[in-house]
Amino acid sequence: MPLAAPDLDAAYESCRQETATWAKTFYLGTLLLPYEKRRAIWAIYVWCRRTDELMDSAEAQARPVSELADRLDRWEENTRGIFSGQVTSDLDAVMVDTLERFPQSIQPYLDMIEGQRMDLTWTRYATFDDLRLYCYRVAGTVGLMTQGVMGLDAAYTTAPWSDVPNTSDAAVALGIANQLTNILRDVGEDRGRGRIYLPQEDLTRFGYSEEDLLAGRLNDAWRELMAFQLERARAWFARSEAGIRWLSADARWPVWTSLRLYRGILDVIEQLDYDVFQNRAYVGRLGKMLELPRSFVIAQTR
Known part of the structure; x- marks a missing residue:
């Protein structure tokens, strides 16, 4: 009952x-x-x-x-x-x-549970394709869960000449971008649990070993590796932006605000010179307050 x-x-x-x-x-x-x-x-x-x-x-x-x-x-x-x-x-x-x-x-919910099952046995990810599947399951699914709550702009659902857009790709992209940001922010914490989410192929590409990561070594190889990871995450954020214009008017400002604040964590990681071993990157209260009017303007114009 x-x-x-x-x-x-x-x-x-x-x-x-x-x-x-x-x-x-x-x-x-x-x-x-x-x-x-x-x-x-x-x-x-x-x-x-x-x-x-x-x-x-x-x-x-x-x-x-x-x-x-x-x-x-x-x-x-x-x-x-x-x-x-x-x-x-x-x-x-x-x-x-x-x-x-x-x-x-129900499928996104079942997919998220499958993502948790991956954590039962996966402590390393050989390629970005492997990591992308994990990111979809544990975070891209959130975009699918929430897109129906956000709703679509009435212009796309009432005008007979308008095609109803599919927002799923953008919704999933935002979830993946957020999860990649989590991974970059939490590298230090995750290594303490024996988990390395950065793709092994990227560690090899930039000459930064797993032993270096576990030891928390800050060197040029680490900075180049992290700069590459940050740009990848930003590309997923950019991919997600395309679908926000389709959302209902009362959802565009909140989504833009959340996107820009979360993407701001990547900027903070850069400001910390990529030292996520000793620091936790976050957007401060002032930064959050300043972002509100900026995101409002963007929500009205894009």
């Missing part, structure tokens, strides 16, 4: 608080959305965070692989239940409510 309305409101509020705590830059962008859309995005974010925690929480990292695999199986079963309207928790309730308001496919 669905939760009563007051409980449902409380469950959404819990999602809001969790999003505000763990995804500050993302949360700022959601506040620019209309009420129903922002609540749906908070619910989806928390579902994604719960999925990620099955593998990446401190508690999970101490568990054997077989137990983590079982957790993912149970989570997949629970997710299939949500899509059939089954409610066993507050998060289930807000997800069922979100899916009723903004219908969508």
Whole structure:
């Protein structure tokens, strides 16, 4: 049975608080959305965070692989239940409510769980193609989950002479760009968990060894390697920009804000001279406040 309305409101509020705590830059962008859309995005974010925690929480990292695999199986079963309207928790309730308001496919959710399964056995990525698949599964899927919430500009859906655009490529590209940014920001943290997400082919290309990375060596090879990775991430951000103009008017400003703030992390990495071993790159509060009016102008003109 669905939760009563007051409980449902409380469950959404819990999602809001969790999003505000763990995804500050993302949360700022959601506040620019209309009420129903922002609540749906908070619910989806928390579902994604719960999925990620099955593998990446401190508690999970101490568990054997077989137990983590079982957790993912149970989570997949629970997710299939949500899509059939089954409610066993507050998060289930807000997800069922979100899916009723903004219908969508289950496939991106199943793909994200597959991304977590990759983390069971993959600690290295030989090529960028391998990494791109991982980035799609754990982050590109978020774009597919949220595009239906964002909605399309009425000009594309009501005018008989207009073709309804497919925003999926741009949505996936933004997710991949965000995940590549996460990887570059978190290199130091990930090595402590025995994970190297930078493609092995790129390490070889720039003459920077795995031993160098694990030791946190800052040298010219590292800077050239990181400069290459940053440009790749920026190219994915640029690819995502093409689809923002198709979004509904009330979604363009939030999406532009989130995109530009997250891309700003790449600029901070450069300002740190690529030292992500001793520093965590982030956009400060002033930078976030200054970005709001800039993104508003861009949302009106592009």
